[in-house]
Amino acid sequence: MPKITVVDFMRKVEKEFEVEKGTKLLKALIDHGVDLVHTCGGNAKCTTCRVNIDVGTPTKETQAQKDLFAKKVKQGLPQFGAPRMFLSCQIIVENDMMVSPSERFNHVIHDSVGRDTGDEITPDPVWVVLERE
Numbered sequence: 001m002p003k004i005t006v007v008d009f010m011r012k013v014e015k016e017f018e019v020e021k022g023t024k025l026l027k028a029l030i031d032h033g034v035d036l037v038h039t040c041g042g043n044a045k046c047t048t049c050r051v052n053i054d055v056g057t058p059t060k061e062t063q064a065q066k067d068l069f070a071k072k073v074k075q076g077l078p079q080f081g082a083p084r085m086f087l088s089c090q091i092i093v094e095n096d097m098m099v100s101p102s103e104r105f106n107h108v109i110h111d112s113v114g115r116d117t118g119d120e121i122t123p124d125p126v127w128v129v130l131e132r133e
């Protein structure tokens, strides 16, 4: 089974666990008690579930994530073009990964820090080759 290593912004290991191949990354993180915001519940709308994936970086992304990140870059937020930033709700775990969540419950204030998320990626994923560099 793939191993997920969760690190903080200093790359200090916080948690390690294994998940079934094919698990949605956001679901895996929530189920293992990882502190991260996921305001829209995993629908590629809010970007709060974003993570940096430094090891095991996917080679594909969903069209929903690609469109949302392109919109953010156009709005003057170039960080959304970073090659290792992903929405954890739009990622399927296929191999070992090192993941660093961006927005944590313990240092943000949200009306809704996270709705329930299901096992499936929503909206229905259309996979495209990752083209960010």
Ligand code: FES
Binding pocket: 037, 038, 039, 040, 041, 042, 043, 044, 045, 046, 047, 048, 049, 050, 087, 088, 089, 090
């Ligand atoms: S974009 Fe909102 S939870 Fe992933």
